[in-house]
Amino acid sequence: MKRRNFLLHPPTLALGAAAASALPLQALAAPAVITPQARILARKGSAPRIVICGGGWGGLTAARYLRELVPNSDVVVIERNPTFWSGPMSNKWLLDIVGTDFVQHDMLRPANRYGYQLLQTEVTGFERDKKLVRTALGLIEYDYLILSGGIRDAWEAWFGNDQRAIDYTRTHFSSAYLPNQQMFALKQRVKDFKGGTLVMTLPPPPHRCPPSPYERACLIAWHIKKNKIPGKIVILDPKPKIAPIGAGYKQAFEELYPDIITHVPNARVQEVDPFNRQIKTAAGEWKFDEAIFMPPHQAADMVWHAGLIGQDASGKPTGWADMHPRLFHAHSDDRVYFVGDLMGAISDQFGHYPKSGHVANYVGRIVAKNIAQRIAGQEVTPLLPDNLCYMMVNGDPQEEISVKFEYEVNPQGKVIQTQIDVDVRSTDMVAEDFAWARGRFADFLAL
Secondary structure (H helix, E strand, O other), X not given: OOHHHHHHOOOOOOOOOOOOOOOOHHHHOOOXXXXXXXXXXXXXXXXXXXXXXXXXXXXXXXHHHHHHHOOOOEEEEEEOXXXXXXXXXXXXXXXXXXXXXXXXXXXXXXXXXXXXXXXXXXXXXXXOOOOEEEEOOOEEEOOEEEEOOOEEEOOHHHHOOOXXXXXXXXXXXXXXXXXXXXXXXXXXXXXHXXXXXXXXXXXXXXXXXXXXXXHHHHHHHHHHHHOOOOEEEEEEOOOOOOOOOHHHHHHHHHHHOOOOEEEEOOOOEEXXXXXXXXXXXXXXXXXXXXXXXXXXXXXOHHHXXXXXXXXXXXXXXXXXXXEOOOOOEEOOEEEEEEOOOOOOOOEOOOEOOOEOHHHHHHHHHHHHHHHHHHHOOOOOOOOOOOEEEEEEEEEOOEEEEEEEEEEXXXXXXXXXXEEEEEEEEEOHHHHHHHHHHHHHHHHHHOO
């Protein structure tokens, strides 16, 4: 497939975080032979049906609040993965600061608690003119549709149509920022690292959880330091400086890991040879023994399949959802909403909302309220989220830094952002971080 066609029609990958099927076979109400063209999940009378594609932080939050705000609604969550896996807190899991049971959860509990249907299958396309979602099990009707599938790794930006190089890199050097089985493979790679040069690339903005790659570097460096491993980490950053929480991370690199971490700014990736373990950037070339590669991020495949990717002034795909910046629905189809990391740009002042679990959770609640108001025939009230991220930079003692984003509408009607970095690392923020995570999990996982 030629690169230009790939960008317009990327192949189907994972849909996002995770879920487990809560539907017994007979509940599908399908014909004797199930085919992708059969209609499944018969409608429940005249109740409004909202289908949510993607069972992560945003999708599950929207499902919970839709059931509360529209008690007679028929809410269906579709997710291909069998369990929920949290990206937030997963860096701590990589280094055994938290266990698997902290970041991985069964999805039946919230589905049963809040009363929505949960279907484990893969979304394969959409027929928006007929309000249908195509899945591997059949067609599902909707009145409103929420796309909440997170991101995709745009490997073709590095390798074009060289599928062999893409597959090899994904298998051997993935960042696991699509939470699935890659997380366990990455954890084993970190444990097996016995020394040498570990190269980490950051994607150009916007990308998933902007401060978290630096956190990962710090925690792996702590692991190297604690175990006296003769290794170093080279962070290849396309940005001109560390951001966000720049001063806090710079202090951590220089004070805690001066002989381990090297941060290289303006290191836009130009060429990667995964087979010979070489990488060329605008800031120089490196050989590596191990690597954690993040190619550019884009909106999940489902947004491309729905034909709802935005375009820039020259008509090229932006890579992100074409979205109303205040109401979160598609510009061309107000029955389709976007939640989470796949969302498009919001403001010419700051670009995108941070692609974080906190924002996904908050926007999930906002979109649920917006849809509830529309179903009730009320005027929709535009609401703004906020964002909060804690990042661990030291494992012994455990210390963290943080960043907060606040939003308001200026007199010209544009959303503007205020960023508050807490650069001084402290043990107090560790307790705040875990309280934040438990509070969010309780909100949409019914824990």
